[in-house]
Amino acid sequence: MLSKRVRSIKPSGIRKFFDIAATMGDVISLGVGEPDFVTPDHIRQAGIDSINAGDTHYTSNWGTLALRRAISENIERRYGVHYDPATEVMVTVGVSEGIDATLRAVLDDGDEVAVPDPGYVAYEADVALAGGKVLPVRTHVEEKFEVRAAALEAALTPRTKVALLGNPNNPTGAVIDRPELQKIAALATRNDLLIISDEVYSRLVYGGQHTCIAALPGMRERTVLADGFSKAYAMTGWRVGYACAPAPILEAMLKIHQYAIMCAPTMSQAAALEALLHGEDDVRAMVASYDERRKLMVNGLNAIGLDCYTPRGAFYAFPSIACTGMTSEEFAEKLLFEEKVAVVPGDAFGEGGAGFVRCTYCTAQDKINDALERIGRFVKKYS
Secondary structure, three states: OOOHHHHOOOOOHHHHHHHHHOOOOOOEEOOOOOOOOOOOHHHHHHHHHHHHOOOOOOOOOOOOHHHHHHHHHHHHHHHOOOOOOOOOEEEEOHHHHHHHHHHHHHOOOOOEEEEEEOOOHHHHHHHHHOOOEEEEEEOOHHHOOOOOHHHHHHHOOOOEEEEEEEOOOOOOOOOOOHHHHHHHHHHHHHOOOEEEEEOOOOOOEOOOOOOOHHHOOOOHHHEEEEEEOOOOOOOHHHOOEEEEOOHHHHHHHHHHHHHHOOOOOHHHHHHHHHHHHHOHHHHHHHHHHHHHHHHHHHHHHHHOOOOOOOOOEOOEEOOEOHHHOOOHHHHHHHHHHHHOEEOEEHHHHOHHHOOEEEEEOOOOHHHHHHHHHHHHHHHHHHO
8 A cells, every 4th residue: 555665765763762762761862853942932922923813824835925035134144145035935844844845846756866974864765755866975074074075976977966965964063164065066067966955054053154055156046945943943843944946946846835735834934033033142042052062062972982073063963882882773772771861873864874873962961961971881881
């Protein structure tokens, strides 16, 4: 009764350990990448006000014009690139829906998509569901897991149509520097590639400035920019994001969106508008807190013998577990049952993640300290 396409897709390696942890007591979860902050009061109130005002009907398939205008103005202010809010901005149900709609709109059966390895678990499944084929682009800890243009070029074949970049990257926290993005942009132009740029962590960059690839010369016309509110504004459950692209691409994406989704939730769009208009101080405060936790996590992991480079973005540490002699799966399973700390095996994000685990630091500092103490006992036992 099930399609071969769906049967071929593996369950999420993130959810597996999260679901096990949910059945246990006293577990510290470093598994799911979700801010521990509550959505700021004024943003929540905007959603409540929308409901109380009776704004509980469909919006345009594109999303409310007020939100699309605010998105356009925000992108132009941050990156200097303009999108027409009427035809080049679409409100989506999170970044995930935007990426899925893009792939289904542009891929024919057998078209290839270059994807970072390690990379977000949904990328491979999204490509498969759209009838495409994944081309892994291996990244390496020695290069801080940054996608390199040379590695991308080596992976290309005549059937490669799209390069999907997560910048900053989940699970590694890698950030692609502007010079490397310029090389990738030149490569995309030479090979007529469409770039899908997942920038949901774009506000969570530490010690540097995020570069949007769509803002580079010649790239606006061959980029779909996907971003959202879940991470920067602590709005995961509101399920609201956006996609920006040239009108012909976005019109094709709208066909997918209008039949599968109709529109993003109306009250979530009201909250997102408030976030863009008045949420900058909230973002800065949360990012400063993540930065402190990042230092605590990375220093702690290195101190207990798990080599961990310092991530420059998102809220994940990606330490090596080589000193234990275990596979990523073995390490995560034993750690969960013996010390009640949940992490995600690195190879859940691709073969390049073998020998690593992903630890989120978007949880309270006292929990991070407790988790590090438990992991330290575990590593000492098995090293």
